[in-house]
Amino acid sequence: MARAERPPAADAELLVAQEQGAFAEDARRAVYEVIRTRRDVRHFAPGREVPDDLLRRVLEAAHHAPSVGFSQPWDFVLVRDVEQRRRIRDSFLACRAREAERFPPERRAKYLSLRLEGIVDASLNVCVAVDLRPTGEAILGTTAQPEALRFSACCAVQNLWLAARAEGIGVGWVSIVEPTVLRTELALPDGVEPIAYLCVGHPIAFRSQPMLEEVGWLPRRPLDDAIHDDGRWRR
């Protein structure tokens, strides 16, 4: 294993930095626990609202995600109206019917038996969007990798999801929905794209495993299979 070379001398910027280091054992355990027990929730308890202060904390967590060039390119559209949600759910149903055709008959039946969204029965929906419209000047870090803006919004989704889990609130990400329907329904301007359509509410339960693992749709991949040491793709 090669040694890292010496870094440049500390610069003036660092003088205002704050040393904090590793979290205490209990706090560290809580971080791993929230990561391990977060679930994609599709079954929500009826008639329970998410309190405004709780929702605010969760959105604040999303807003503290990393972003390329400190662009903070995310926006959160809150969808509460049930009629609007029904229309969005209609798009889910159409997309699901189309996707079902891609599976052979036995898998198709299983696919169609799975509950894949809680759009209408969640307390509310949150669409995390990314604003790709030109700004006054270039965004630092996006010249070689313009996708970094979308990726920043995804980090915000994950922060939101983890904070919600810690609060006992379930989140489900619905990707089986037409982006064009979301754009129209949410009146997104040109250049603003939906990244994640989330159902948010009180879960009936947090499963001990991801649903698709539990019902045998796909197995969990061994971690070792995903690690390529020595700086090169292994297989």
Added chain:
Amino acid sequence: MARAERPPAADAELLVAQEQGAFAEDARRAVYEVIRTRRDVRHFAPGREVPDDLLRRVLEAAHHAPSVGFSQPWDFVLVRDVEQRRRIRDSFLACRAREAERFPPERRAKYLSLRLEGIVDASLNVCVAVDLRPTGEAILGTTAQPEALRFSACCAVQNLWLAARAEGIGVGWVSIVEPTVLRTELALPDGVEPIAYLCVGHPIAFRSQPMLEEVGWLPRRPLDDAIHDDGRWRR
């Protein structure tokens, strides 16, 4: 505010689900703390390795990210060799020079004064890649939104980042690098794309604010500016 309608009757799947609910106050605080104090780190302490067991925990956290259709489409290429990292840093330098041209002179000088990566002096680099190659069957949830695979890998990045922060380990995401250079250097097969090139190691410090905020590059956006209530884009 509209009321959510009743959910469908609980199904058999739910019988094995586990009720867990909200975290205790201390654990909840730890989750918000890790989200609030995570930083993009570019200054690393010299000559300190990240212990293997710690690195493993952090990669395990990444591997527990949500993924569309439980596809777990991420891979982690660990880059330790300093010569290889120098070549990747050369790409950073070229991209930075190119990006600098996009700023007017005063901002350009400021841009060039910023430390934007710790590729060589971090303990190691981790490239989070996404495997987009066709699998045996369709991936549930990707028909209407194929981008969901890349977005899953981004959620893995955020998990990795938060777990590292709790461990006192710094992570910096370098988007100022050519994806084609990464593909070649890391021998990624066709259909596997680099999503995030991360510098990982012992930070000199965790700043109290993001560096780009601290040095006045850009301000933090008010959260209220990012929230659109009533199901429609506000401005």
